[in-house]
Amino acid sequence: MRVPKSLLTAALTTAVLTLGLPAAATTAAASPHHPGHVDVLFIGAHPDDEAGNLATFGQWKENQHVTTGVITVTRGEGGGNAVGPEEGPALGLIREAEERRAVGMAGITDVHNLDKVDFYYTVSAPLSATVWNEQQTLEKIVRLVREIQPKVIVTMNPSPFPGQHGNHQEAGHLAIDAFYAAADPTAFSSQLSKERLNTWRTARIFSAGGAGSGPAGPSCAATFVPTDPTAQIFGVWTGTQSPAHRKSWAQIQRDASRQYLTQGFGTQPPTVSTDPTQLGCETFTQIDSRVPYDPHSTATSAMLQGATQPAPGGLPLGTEFSLTTSTFQVSPGRPFTVTAHFSPLPHAKVSLTLPAGWTATTTGATTFTVTPPATAAVSTRATIGGTLTSGRTSGTTARAVAVTAAVTATQQLLPQVADFQAWATKTGVPQLLGFVKPVLTLASGGSRPVAISVTNNSTSVQSGTVTPQLPAGFTADVPSKPYGNLAPGATGTVTFAVRNSDPSLPTANRGGVGGDYDYPITTSSSGASDTAHAALELVPTTTIPQASSTPTVDGSAEPGEYPGATLDLSRRWEGDACTSAADCSGSAQVSWSNDALYFLVHVTDDTLGKQVDPTDCKRHWRTDSVEITLDPRGTSENTSTTFKSGIFPVTSGGPACFERDADNHQGPGSDTAPGMQVAAKISSPYNGYTLEVKIPLADLPAAVDPAHLGMNILIYDSDTQDLTGQTRLAWSPFGGVQGDPYRWGVATVDGYTAPPGRPITPTPPVIPATAASSLDSPQSILQSATIGVPLAGGPAAARSRSAQTAFLRKDTVTALLAPTGAGTAHIFVYDPTHGTLASTTIAVSGAGVRTVRLPVTPAKITAQTRVLVAFDAGTSGTTSSALRIFRT
Template sequence: MRRLALPVIAAALAAWLVPAPPSAADPPPPAPAAARHTGDGRLDVLFVGAHPDDEAGSLSTLGQWGEDAGARVGVLTVTRGEGGGNAAGTEEGPPLGLLREDEERRAVGKAGVRDVHYLDKVDFYYTVSTPLTQDVWDHAASLEKVVRVVRETRPKVIVTMEPAPLPGQHGNHQEAARLASEAYFAAADPRVLPGVRTWAPGRLFTSGGASGPAGSACASAFTPDDPGAVVYGVWGGRASARNGGKTWAQVEREAQRVYVSQGWGGFPDAPSDPGEIGCDYFTQAHSRVPFTPGNRDAAAMLEGALAPAAGGLPAGTGFSLTTGSFGVTAGGAFTVTAHARSPKALPDAKAALSVPRGWTVSGSGALGTVGGGRERTATFTVRPPATAGPGRVRIEGALRSARGSGGTATSVEVRPEVTGALEPLPRVADFDGWAARTGLPATTGRVKRVLTLGSGRSREVRVDLANATGSARSGTVTLGLPKGFAAAPASRPYELAAGRTGSVTFTVTNTDAALPTSNAGGDGGDYPVTVTTTGGPGTPDRQRGALELVPVAELPKAAAAPTVDGREEPGEYPGKALDLSRLWEGTACGSAADCSATGKVTWTDDALHVLVAVRDDTPGTVLGADDCKRHWRTDAVEIGIDPRGDSENTSTTFKTGILPRTSDGGPCFERDADHHQGAGPETAPGMRVAATVSEPYTGYTVEAEIPFRALPAAVDPERMGLDLFVYDSDTRDKTGQTRIGWSTWGGVQGDPYRWGLAALPGHTPPPGLPTAAPPPVMPTDAAASVNSPQSIVQAAGTGIPLAGGPAAPPSDTARIVGRPAVSGGTTTFRFRATGPGTAYAHVWDGKVLGTKKITVAGAGTRSVTLPGATGVLAVAFQARGGGTASSTARLTG
């Protein structure tokens, strides 16, 4: 595939241009005739994602809202994706980030989206860990930026990604959703970011939450994942008048193809038959405004926030429900409070509740006169029947007054009096705590509780107990395990005081080591576990979880260090071969000749030695030695080592990607998404690699020597985490098709807890190595908005400062003055500063023609010349004391 060239976007350029403010001494050039921006930068809908392309699966919906409902839609992207792959060229780091920004702006433009805001946070690498992302992005500082953007753009609706740690879910995506959710609440809180006017968005949605049929029925006949949730489907089969009658699904697909750097340029067309096109699904996480539960119109998600709610309530009316507790018990009473406010008087307002059959409600619901923007509340007592079964249910509310009516909804979860659940993974426990603190408890409970267990081994398993009643409870906990597993003891007694929590533990053993491991075992890799807890008067609590078997290996010590030459000589690798042919992502291998592999691992006093033999019938792209990174783009081997076998995420592991050959002839290696990613010789001193590639081509062999001192910590010889992956590409477009390996689940490259376990009998770690990894060396080089002409042009047009930061104060700002002079392929301009800082000037006409960084010592006017003579001059000023100012001028000969 050809390297991506950034096109000249003349129409968009003209539309974004805003002339510099006039001055008495320097009259500005005339405003471009096509200067039509949103002016104040205000939005109706804001989508929040982590990387360019995160919005790509929602563009059908966002585009429909813009075209059919007249919504002004914008995007906030936390990073510019500089840590991702590049199927279009060799750019990486900030240059790749700016390339991906251009892709994103052109992609979303196809759906009518013009404003894209960036926070300038670094896209460091793929991880499933939200805590790691929070540390790298500085959660508090990032939240402040998101709050500022929300208050500046004033969206009525916020749409974001999935915040829960579902399997394979990127930690950056989870954190973007957390930031969006927290900002939804914090933007309305005057205690947060004082001095910037507050704003309360009306509704908050996360992506996903249902499955449904193809065709227009997908918007009404879907099945919600959570029966108590408010879920919407927006059909992509509607035709877009602005796009020549194409379906919105096709418009979305054409937008996705713009992401050439991510290998999306070859995506096929959407189905031509609208009846084969499905829906985008969204789950309401919170609402402050009245809406109609059950409304399935394409713009139903905008009701009450952007569009008036059915029922005639005045615009700006707020109506919502809160519950005393999300978890309730059968027969136990709980409170529900209705909250109402309105800018106009609503006399004799009254709230009412609709609850499931058999439930009772007491409380008058009288609110009196609601008005003046002040909140009035009415509290109800709700009681489920003693026979209510466990599960989530919806409670709907109605607000009625002489001036109109409206609805809302919330949910609760009926739980047994005493519950017992398999201990959560650290990431799940972290998420559950966040959801409770943030006020979004209904977002929990969708991640299956799973624990890993080495094949043929034992582990301790904890069951967490909670007593939701006002009296002490006692009973037993039993683990129900499938054939091939045993628990000791068979059951455990417990006693819990009123309202308290506790736990019991079991030793669980895989008694049948012949059971398949990884995703080949059980149900997609999960062997079911049922936790049965007695102790209440009704049916015992039964909760489900799973055990995941990981493969194990004993690695014998080598008699002598293998020669690192890409070949296996007799006796070099005394251990058993590991089967690396199991699929974990992508297209299944057509045959063993298409893609299959074996691995061997041994060790000496100083190093691990790894040999991987790969069968392959079609070579992928041969990259240059200067492009030895992002190894998943072509044929490659990846080695993952978790020295202590206990890492929560890969920042405390060693991961290396090895290309069997480059255009320079030999192999190369790098470290990726681990404790210290980067070029191999720099980040793994002493590591050596070699490879042989068969001619004619039938595959290759990779061999590596990894010094123990290159690992982030000393190896635990009883349980070192280990995984070997093979990436197979049969194309020349720098995209992979198949991923196989030893311990295999989707996304497993970021899940060290699901890697295999290796024992090194007799191994003594070299002296001086730590038993816990020190803090990781994380990438920090992010693309900056001051270096992005497109971001500067947008900021100048909307008045919303760059990167979610404040505006430069009048006492310390700068702007272009007068008309730039164009001559001999260069541009000379003057700009006036009122204080010290740094200016970043760019000439841009769809690509950067010239750029210059200028240090400003103090107030004054100066003249600057830089290359380039067409398009637009974009200048960002970063005040020394904080804050930015952006100005632009159109260049004319």
């Protein structure tokens, strides 16, 4: 879980820096009495995103007395509900309550919801950024960081690896941006000038998880081997026993995880193994640090070094020490600059630790010139270590660089990967790049242009060749192509026409390695050749014929209705493996007639999952269902420009029903696809069902390109009665494929022409925009009133007190309000045991005393019952109050 010591100690330079002027200010120490202060802040997208880290946060609280808080961008309104029919804001408030119960088991009391909408599952960070109004959300997070002053931030992996939720990616982007922006006086400066906040320099930031492998057991932190040897990955063993709870933290985390009932977590086994060797580590990857720490440490508290506890070596807590480099990509034999940033200390000196053969000389008060040897291996990463010494105390840090060839090549990136690369470069975290393999999809038996970008990393003009060594079954128009006269720092492009010459190759996740047909790209230059790696993925293809007899949607096929090929839907993309074809398998046939597509889907299934009520015809993945996805132009970056329908073959009310989900216009089928028809036949005795579906092409967000219609058909199988699915099958199966249009199959609609005038540009998406509000959450209001941090990451209203007193007389609670201006008061009588006993919302036109009476059941009023008032002053902010209730 650390930078290998061999990389840091291979050679020690003799160059040393002596402190002149400080290169960085000392990290501010938050007052323990600062309102809402926590030591560690987790930033996620949804309730339950922190679930996999609660064993760590709980241990820190119990053993190091380190407090943790949580920022949750949404309340998860777009998720499933395994326990009831609630959706939208009502579901969001339920999920907030689940989250508070779960994190409370790890000693966490503060959960800040930002009130952004959880619109639906997407793998697109750019779409998430748009829907959430990225800058507004960032402003909220920066405000909270400046208010509660965390010393460590933990967030989600921001990388767009396949299947990674776009909301999770965007939460990671926002957290990392906030780490830097909160310390920048020019970022959201009105928070400093008008709201009287101060900049805040969080000491360290991590993403949850780490790429690598290692055995479970008490030594899992020490035996973990990172995939990237320069990655600074730390581990916390979950098998540590909690004296207070008398169980392992792995068990406490399982208990907590089972609180997320709406998401089906309650079906997890209630107990974990009691064998310590079977319990693993929670891992975390360091993104940046402003303070000294031990990169080799495997202690449970290693991530807290320099932040909440002194780093090894004795430097005072709050000391800053870090390294930056003039470039992340360094070249053999080419010097670059390393700058040391540190707090003012008596007689401070800095020395560097470099890989063998690297040299360094001092070039200024805080800088070194470092030169890799001309023989340094390219396409590798190297670690530069630093040691800050002051008298008898010292501290260490580390920074990675990438050793690159004079000229490098990269297969063209998917749009979401290119967006991530631009963000990481702009934000200054290039070390996060290079871990998402460049992948392009290709229709089985088809061809496509493949562009390869060529970058000159040297200081001289370069010329050479690019040679993609394609895997067996793929060919290019020519073996190699030249590039020439590429200026230093410039990027050019060479394009190959690539064809799948062997259409018998397996498609989707059955092809290559996990779906990837990997291949190297060799680029020559005047220096030496470089090899990059990329992959092609094959998606299945079919031809949709015109029906000679327009299908009647009745759940069965008649002659002439479906003359085309039968598509295999029995390939798994997520969930448990089918125990047999009788457990879960399927096939489909597709045809077209009169500007509509027709689908006949046969599903073999041994157990019918829970039947939803017709009024609950939504979130189809919870039980037995079929999903049909259509990308009309075959070019969508995310599903907001596609058509996706989830179809339940049977409901508790009898007939099949359908809805649209996570697409251009999510909602009830009758509203969003008025021409669509479905019919089902359920076998008796039950061994499966047949669905027949008509989808008018006019219901799609754009005219169909008959030569390149993106299409997938997915089966969701559930054998339970608790609305939790087990297995997911598809025609084109990849992990997370429901959100990845580029990985859907390709269909040719034979003989079809779209009607004149139908637009080829997709209509703007209709994205759900209604989120639960903290103003309507008694738990959020009580927290705000208790710790003094305004609701939802917003500003504080001018006056902090909007309520005066409350008393109970007979069956009525009377509250006296004293607002200082116009706004809206959200008022609750709330008891921790009984929940909301009464509530109302009133508009206030100006300052003055207001009397509000709320009828209650007196027997439910306890010593813990409070009148909660959240006063919303609009753009001026909010203020929250919690009033004891006096009996009269």
